[in-house]
Amino acid sequence: MRRGILPPKLARILVNLAGGNPNSDVLLDPFCGGGTILTEAIQLGYRKIIGSDIGEQAVEDTRENVAWTIKDLGIETESHPRHDQTKIIRASVETLHTFLAPESVNRIVSEVYLGRPKQGDETREELLRELKELEMLYAEAFRSLSKIIVPGGKAVMAFPAFVMENGAVLSADIVDRAKLFNFEVEPFHFAHTTDRGAIRYGRPKQYVWRDIYRLTKNEE
Secondary structure: OOOOOOOHHHHHHHHHHHOOOOOOOEEEEOOOOOOHHHHHHHHOOOOEEEEEEOOHHHHHHHHHHHHHHHHHOOOOOOOOHHHOEEEEEEOOHHHHHHOOOOOOEEEEEEEOOOOOOOOOOOOHHHHHHHHHHHHHHHHHHHHHHHHHEEEEEEEEEEEEEEEOOOOOEEEOOHHHHHHOOOEEEOOOOOOOOOOOOOEEEOOOOOOEEEEEEEEEEOOO
């Protein structure tokens, strides 16, 4: 409840919001964790998926869960063309562009690192300080991701929104950070979005909610 685990239903929503073509697009999750987004993408028909994470255990868990999903669906990567490109690598998001070819990814779908687990009694100053630290990570992520996504490609990503004891919510400045690296926020056509154009997802008594953004890489 303090930070939460990405629910499969939300992972599927994120993949759907990206609006890609499962038959041809390459989908990347650069913070793959246990592989929830990738396994949902496989179930939605994606043939080409890439996952990366800085954590060794996360990469191992993702490989195991992706393999289980493929087996459960009756798909074998060696003999079935639906999964002719499944790649799971260990890498930090800042260096990911050194592992993948330029403009080789069509869709990025991910829940980023949301910060340290919260107890709910953190001060406003503590939370703002952590958000500033996270924004530096996100800026480096955008720098790297901008090199590997195709012009016109879309990224649907969940970022943290910290809930204070008084109910106030503090969120990261994603819009300006993304613009530095040629990403623009594509507004959702829903009634309830934040003033920055994100969908806010959370439950009562959760200390970390998610702000979901859809970003488009500008055409060169």
